[in-house]
Amino acid sequence: MPAATRVPRQRYPCHLACMSSSDRLLTPRAASQRRDFLKQLGAAALTMRLPVNTEQPASALHTSVIPVSGERVPRVGLGTWQGFDAGTNASRRAELQECLRTFLAGGGTVIDTSPMYGSSERVLGDLLAAEPLRDRAWLATKVWTTGAKAGVDQMEESLRLLRRERIPLMQIHNLVDWRTHWRTLRTWKDDGRIRYAGITHYQNTSIADVEQVLRAERVDTVQLNLSLDEPDAVRLLPLCQERGVAFIANRPFGGGGALGRVRGKPLPPWCAELGITSWAQYMLKWILSYEAVTVAIPGTGNARHVADNLAAARGPIPDAAMRTRMTTHWRSL
């Protein structure tokens, strides 16, 4: 699709677009208290196993636009690397079921997986099948092999494991044999088996290779590491905006190590202005402060962490000045 026919990004700040009208009338503190109350109400409903409203989550998450289509997705999703590699372990699967339930009931939709992540695709497919809100899940997986036939076989197997005839997004994992798979993904898009074709990488040293592909092809989504600890991919964000590419931020916590480093350290008092109550939210809101970031996909298999992460997609989003303050403080820790 030529760039000119792509849907332009929204013109007003995402946090205003997505705040409820009643929130806009409140001071930030009062709005935050109101949202906390609604969150607690939602959590209580989950604990008491009250029937879940399948139409509207208790408090809407900020969304962003996928440039190629205009479709909106919530700005915090869920990654499944390691956390969902539970095999047949029943107690682990029960925890992950709670995790998915919290995610979907909390308004989350985007879930990222890969055939590279052990049993994650199978576990995700099995657990989603038992979820009343399963149709909310917006699934993204990857092709991670060489050769056209091997690629098709692997993608067919992914769909079988995920129990879907079609999924929104298929990505070429780490650019492995990308030219071959790119041809297949175009066919799959034409056939309606996927809506979007994307590329991913996990190494900052490969950002230049990713950039070349973004310039050469009409890529719908790109997934790269992006966090306060690994900010290198920030330099690709203007190109993504120019080319109409949705940006998916993976490893938002640097694989978890970044959160480990700040565990036990107090948040700076000014975080209250942003409604930030945890370091995870601090790291995610920093990422979401970049308007070109479509969605961040923190990996977790813990329902409490899911709720914590989703909270980053509510309330104020930092502006550029606040982002600089956050970066400076982070570096001083």
Ligand SMILES: NC(=O)c1ccc[n+]([C@@H]2O[C@H](COP(=O)([O-])OP(=O)(O)OC[C@H]3O[C@@H](n4cnc5c(N)ncnc54)[C@H](OP(=O)(O)O)[C@@H]3O)[C@@H](O)[C@H]2O)c1
């Ligand atoms: N395309 C690629 O090459 C590529 C590479 C890497 C990752 N990815 C994708 O990106 C996703 C995210 O990356 P990642 O999982 O490697 O790293 P990450 O999201 O940066 O960190 C995950 C770690 O953070 C912990 N965590 C999550 N939420 C937390 C919270 N609120 N409080 C405290 N700890 C929290 C998790 O532990 P708990 O489970 O205990 O919560 C886990 O140990 C992956 O799951 C995967 O889907 C893609």
